[in-house]
Amino acid sequence: MRWIAVWRRNFLVWRKLLVASVLSNLADPLILLFGLGYGLGALLPSVAGMSYIAFFAAGTLCSATMFTASFESMFSGFSRMHGQKTWDAILYAPVTIDDVVAGEIVWAASKAWLSGATILAVAAAFGLAASPIVVMALPVAFLVGLAFAAVGLIMTVLAKNWDFFSFYMTLIMTPMTMISGVFFPAEQLPAPVLAVAQALPLYHGIELVRPLVAGSWPTSVPVHLAVLLAYAAAAYAIALYFARRRFSA
Amino acid sequence: MSALQARALRKRYGDLEVVNGVDLDVAPGECFGLLGPNGAGKTTTLRLCLGLTYPDAGTIELLGEPVPARAREARSRVGVVPQFDNLDPDFTVEENLLVYGRYFGMSRATVAARVPELLEFAGLAGRADARINALSGGMKRRLTLARALINDPQLLFMDEPTTGLDPQARHLIWERLRRLTQEGKTLVLTTHFMEEAERLCHRLAIMDRGRLISVGSPRALIAEHIEPQVVEVHGSGLDRWLQQARRLAPRVERAGDTAFLYAADAAPLIAGLRGEPELSFLHRPASLEDVFLKLTGRDLRD
Numbered sequence: 001m002r003w004i005a006v007w008r009r010n011f012l013v014w015r016k017l018l019v020a021s022v023l024s025n026l027a028d029p030l031i032l033l034f035g036l037g038y039g040l041g042a043l044l045p046s047v048a049g050m051s052y053i054a055f056f057a058a059g060t061l062c063s064a065t066m067f068t069a070s071f072e073s074m075f076s077g078f079s080r081m082h083g084q085k086t087w088d089a090i091l092y093a094p095v096t097i098d099d100v101v102a103g104e105i106v107w108a109a110s111k112a113w114l115s116g117a118t119i120l121a122v123a124a125a126f127g128l129a130a131s132p133i134v135v136m137a138l139p140v141a142f143l144v145g146l147a148f149a150a151v152g153l154i155m156t157v158l159a160k161n162w163d164f165f166s167f168y169m170t171l172i173m174t175p176m177t178m179i180s181g182v183f184f185p186a187e188q189l190p191a192p193v194l195a196v197a198q199a200l201p202l203y204h205g206i207e208l209v210r211p212l213v214a215g216s217w218p219t220s221v222p223v224h225l226a227v228l229l230a231y232a233a234a235a236y237a238i239a240l241y242f243a244r245r246r247f248s249a
Numbered sequence: 250m251s252a253l254q255a256r257a258l259r260k261r262y263g264d265l266e267v268v269n270g271v272d273l274d275v276a277p278g279e280c281f282g283l284l285g286p287n288g289a290g291k292t293t294t295l296r297l298c299l300g301l302t303y304p305d306a307g308t309i310e311l312l313g314e315p316v317p318a319r320a321r322e323a324r325s326r327v328g329v330v331p332q333f334d335n336l337d338p339d340f341t342v343e344e345n346l347l348v349y350g351r352y353f354g355m356s357r358a359t360v361a362a363r364v365p366e367l368l369e370f371a372g373l374a375g376r377a378d379a380r381i382n383a384l385s386g387g388m389k390r391r392l393t394l395a396r397a398l399i400n401d402p403q404l405l406f407m408d409e410p411t412t413g414l415d416p417q418a419r420h421l422i423w424e425r426l427r428r429l430t431q432e433g434k435t436l437v438l439t440t441h442f443m444e445e446a447e448r449l450c451h452r453l454a455i456m457d458r459g460r461l462i463s464v465g466s467p468r469a470l471i472a473e474h475i476e477p478q479v480v481e482v483h484g485s486g487l488d489r490w491l492q493q494a495r496r497l498a499p500r501v502e503r504a505g506d507t508a509f510l511y512a513a514d515a516a517p518l519i520a521g522l523r524g525e526p527e528l529s530f531l532h533r534p535a536s537l538e539d540v541f542l543k544l545t546g547r548d549l550r551d
Contacts, residue, residue: 005351012348013339085335091301092329092397093352094321248303249262 002095006103007110009090010080014111025115029064030122033057036183048185050214057123058210059182061116061137062144066202069112069145070173073152074165077104081156087247097247101153101240108149109142116141123213131215137208143228144205150235151201157243181206201231250313252277252404252435253298258307260293267293268304269459277403280426280436282450284443284541286550290459291439292332295406298437299324312403325353328397332408332439334389336381342368342392343377346399353400363399370425371395387418394425405429407438411445423448443538453537457545467537474540476500478515483507484528494521504547511535 014021037053047055080086087100120137123129129137155168179193180186180202186194197203204224211218218224255273259266268290275281283291296302298309300320309316314323337345343364350360368374371391376384384392390410397405410426411419426449430436440446446453447467454464463470471477476499482490483506491508495501497517498510510518515532522530 002352002354005354008351009337009348012344013337016339084338085331085333086337088331089335089337089349089396090352092299092324092327092331093349093400094325094354095352096321248301 002093003099003103003106005095006090006100007107009086010076010103010107011110021111022114022118025064025068025111026118029060029067029115029119033060033119033123048210050210051128054123054128054213055210056183057119057128058137058213059180059206061119061123061141061213062180062202062205062209063177063182064119065112065116065141065144065205066148066173066177068115069108069148070152070169072108072111073104073149074156074159074168075162077108077153077156078159078162078165080104082159091247097243098240101157101236101243105146105149105153105236105239108152109145112145112149113138113142116145129213129215131212133215133217134212137212140205140208140212140228143225143232144201147201147205147228147231147235150232150239153239154235154242157239157246176200176202179203181210201228204228250277251275251310252279252312253281253437254310255294255298256308258294258297258309259305260290260297260302261305266459268297271307271456271459271461273298273454273461275404275435275437277435278430278433279452280430280438280450282446282453283437283439283456284441284446284453284537285439285456286441286545288550289456289545291456292408294456295408295437295439299327299329299406325400326403328400328402328405330390330393330397330405330407330410332412334393336389336392336396338381340381341377342373342379342381342384345381345392346396349396350399355400360399363401367395367398370398370428372421385418387414387421390414390418390422391425394422398429402434404435404437407436409439409441411440411442419445443536443541447537455541455544462544463540470540471535471537474543475535476511476513477535478512479533479535479539480510480512480515480518480522481507481531481533482510482522482528483530484525486525486527490521490525490528494518497521502542502547509539511539 033056037056041052044052090100091097117138120129120134124134155165159165179189179197180200186197186203204227208218208224251274253273253275255271258268258271260268271294283294285291293302297304298311298316300317303317311323312326316323337348340348346364346367347360368377371394373388373392411422426436450467452466453470454461465473487506487508498512500511502509512518519532522528
């Protein structure tokens with residue numbers, strides 16, 4: 001259980017920089033949510049049976065969780081691994097690279113969960129998520145965080161420099177955000193594009209969260225959970241493989 | 250039983266045999282030095298001994314534990330001072346120690362109880378709340394040493410512990426390391442400062458191109474490999490003078506416009522040099538550095 005010490009180290013740093021960290025993780029998604037939600041929402045009577053801002057709040061919850069998890073495991077993780085050599089220092093102790101990888105992924109997922117949970121709280125405070133079953137979105141947010149933290153960490157342990165992350169951000173994350181139903185229902189996309197979205201994790205997170213925000217149970221829950229879990233588990237295994245290769249070769 | 254034992258250790262990166270058949274035996278309580286030019290394989294040898302890198306061949310036993318199989322157990326009783334400081338810049342001096350202890354599974358109370366003593370040892374007692382970026386190079390080094398002692402290790406690995414420090418800071422580190430040796434801790438350090446090795450180490454191994462080329466106490470290495478007196482000579486007319494002086498010194502080395510003459514008795518050389526006003530000379534006893542240069546050559550290693 002030494003990975004908890006790694007998680008705890010990151011938590012303590014986060015706690016020291018609390019205000020700046022929370023602000024930077026929440027300001028962007030909340031501005032976007034209220035700006036687009038009310039601005040664009042005024043033009044749209046309802047989307048998929050709910051107000052546009054409620055529809056968009058569910059998408060924002062998932063995309064903000066995704067971005068927080070990815071930024072933490074990629075940029076902050078790379079800084080700890082490569083810039084500050086924090087991982088090297090940890091590895092002199094009786095902690096293995098497996099513990100470091102696990103600690104980093106769970107940490108990034110925790111931080112991402114907090115982003116998602118805060119957005120949910122704000123949405124609930126504005127009356128956008130009235131039903132109590134919306135709390136079920138909280139474990140989903142953690143799972144979304146785990147999946148993207150693990151995928152992000154693959155990039156980190158493969159990265160030679162900071163530029164490496166722009167490929168993943170620009171070529172994968174940004175298009176995925178567009179097609180996964182954050183801003184508009186993914187079902188209105190052409191079938192091949194929808195199929196791509198369905199092969200990626202963000203879509204499944206949104207499919208689970210959006211009905212919960214609207215106050216109803218999602219459909220095909222096992223499928224959505226399975227895809228998110230599969231991404232988290234597979235990405236964890238791949239990140240571990242490359243981390244071992246990078247550190248113990 | 251050895252504190253550290255390695256047999257026929259090999260590690261290859263691509264075509265390069267970085268560690269090429271190394272045997273090590275470090276006795277408990279000993280200060281053992283690994284000397285070698287840059288790229289000799291010193292750091293890789295340390296990483297192998299810690300189980301941070303896996304060897305291609307050979308066996309390692311660290312504090313009775315087979316490495317890498319039980320490296321985690323071995324590392325719980327070992328401290329490490331790396332070549333480059335990797336203190337946590339987001340934490341204060343004290344927090345660095347508090348957080349680090351948790352990696353050893355120590356409780357918060359146990360770590361907290363140890364911190365004042367370690368800060369005292371590191372000469373940082375008044376600096377507990379200082380930020381890492383506000384520390385001098387010497388202070389960072391001492392804090393890194395204190396961090397390596399958080400688990401009260403039996404054995405300490407140090408990779409070039411005083412590289413980049415000014416003489417005052419270096420002497421302070423040496424004094425602390427001697428104190429650790431007196432407490433009975435085993436020290437394994439790499440260095441390319443001969444003075445450091447001569448002062449601190451009971452025994453040394455000179456390493457080059459992945460191999461240990463000589464092992465022994467500093468005095469024994471000097472006695473074994475080199476004549477006790479050295480005369481360094483430079484100036485115009487050196488070549489002419491050398492032709493007749495060569496018979497007075499069993500071994501002569503040239504490095505640029507300076508000649509190094511090694512002899513059991515330097516008196517005849519010096520007598521000869523008194524009649525050569527064009528030549529400058531320095532007479533000194535042979536040192537570990539002479540042994541090092543003889544065994545590893547004078548070529549640059551970049």
